[in-house]
Amino acid sequence: MKPIDAPRRLKASRLGPRDILHVGSAGLRGRPVRVILSALGIAIGIATMIAVVGISASSKAQLLRQLDALGTNMLIAKPGEAMFGQGDVELPEDAPDRVARIPGVQSVGATGDVKRSIRRTEKIPTGDNGGITVKAATDGLLTTLRATVTRGTWLNPATAAYPAVVLGDVAAQRLGITEPGRQVWLDDQYFTVTGILGPLPLAPEIERSALVGWSAAERYLAFDGHPTSVYERSADAAVGQVRDLLARTVDSENPQNVAVGDPSAALQAKAATEGAFSTLLLGLGGIALLVGGVGVANTMIISVLERRHEIGLRRSLGATRGQIRIQFVTESLMLSGLGGLAGIGLGSAATAVYAASGALPWVVPLWAVTGGFAATLVIGTVAGLYPAVRAARLSPTLALHAT
Structure with missing residues (x-):
């Protein structure tokens, strides 16, 4: 079976x-x-x-x-604090020329504070200047800052010797100036606006300033010729070397009286x-x-x-x-x-x-x-x-x- x-x-x-x-x-x-x-x-x-x-x-x-457009290779030398409170510190008059001789430096520009008031007209009270500062500027400042002139032209050897002024974009807004050719009351005379700058993230103090030629500031505004900010732009590879030499070059006798800053540090920190x-x-x-x-x-x-x-x-x-x-x-x-x-x-x-x-x-x-x-x-x-x-x-x- x-x-x-x-x-x-x-x-x-x-x-x-x-x-x-x-x-x-x-x-x-x-x-x-x-x-x-x-x-x-x-x-x-x-x-x-x-x-x-x-x-x-x-x-x-x-x-x-x-940062790529503005660059991270710019440094600023400014007066520091004097030791033991021995008065105000001043940078030497030839500080820009000294900085230009540092190896690796490509361009140098400088500004100097001018203790004068700028107003739209002489009818406006002296103290009502909208927080605008007046500065003497060298010809190389525009190139060093990589600034742009949105309207008009920058100071040249001709206009820098006469009553001409270039306004930062914030200063122009506060004065109500939209086009070059207008006049503003500076100290006790009218200056002609020849240009208006664009925004400057690395130099916000310039945005709120009225810039006058170096020789014109000495002639018309009793400027003493001492720079208060020296801007330099160097090759990327030389930034560290220039930083080490900058204070000693500006004032070899008292380098501790020179403050060296990196204006791009704030943007870099913000990005980080x-x-x-x-x-x-x-x-x-x-x-x-x-x-x-x-x-x-x-x-x-x-x-x-x-x-x-x-x-x-x-x-x-x-x-x-x-x-x-x-x-x-x-x-x-x-x-x-x-x-x-x-x-x-x-x-x-x-x-x-x-x-x-x-x-x-x-x-x-x-x-x-x-x-x-x-x-x-x-x-x-x-x-x-x-x-x-x-x-x-x-x-x-x-x-x-x-x-």
Whole structure:
């Protein structure tokens, strides 16, 4: 008698990637409103994080662009504080010529304070000068500062010897001068405005000044000829060497009386610390992202409760617990992924609007996009694990009977 073969145990069929996506998206397609509301929390969190990082990166890129244009190779020598309070310190009259002889120095410019008042007309009281200072300027100042004359012309050997003045942009605004050719009252006579400078981030004191030629200041304004600021621009490789020699060159007998400064240091520090305040906003975005993750988990738990009949039917037809888990984890991942993509788009758009309004370069770091999207996937996985395990543990008989 032929023995009866033992029944073979049936193996569950494997789900391919296409099948996983199909069953995972079924719940999303059936409840679009709930999907949108759940994904909104994730989208807000990611949009906040992308916008904060993008705005910070755009501002920093603008600062670095300014530094590239203005250069970090300019130093300023000014009078320091005298030891033991021995009166005011004055730089030598030939300080600009001395600085020009330092190896590596490419250009030198100087200004000297002139204790005179400038007003729109002689009818205005003497003390009402709008905070504008009068300075004598050398011909090389424009080149050294890399300044631009937005209207008119800079001082030349002819105008520098006569009652002519060039205004910084802030000084021009305060005096109400918009075009060259107008006259302003300086000390006890009229000076003709020959030019108006553009903004100078590295020399804000020049923006609020009225600049007169060196010889004209000596002739008409009793200027003593001592510079109060000597600006020099050197080759990038020689900045350190020039810094070491600058004070001793300006005043070899008392170098301690000369203060050497780097006007670009403030912009460099600002660029280095740009985004420090954004850490708080990033934390708020992270909290919003976690809240969105809790919303996704809540949505998935409710989905499991509402779809017990579907789960029981699939289990009775041969679906394994692993396949049920994969279905709900995939659904959670897709829900979070949709929110992440929407958040990336919203955050990038917010950064673009901010950059366009402030004439900044639009920068959204790649690490922020990839990191933010990866965070949504991690949150989606964590949020979907418990609902997926709970769905897989449902008994097919009880699930079908419950409905």
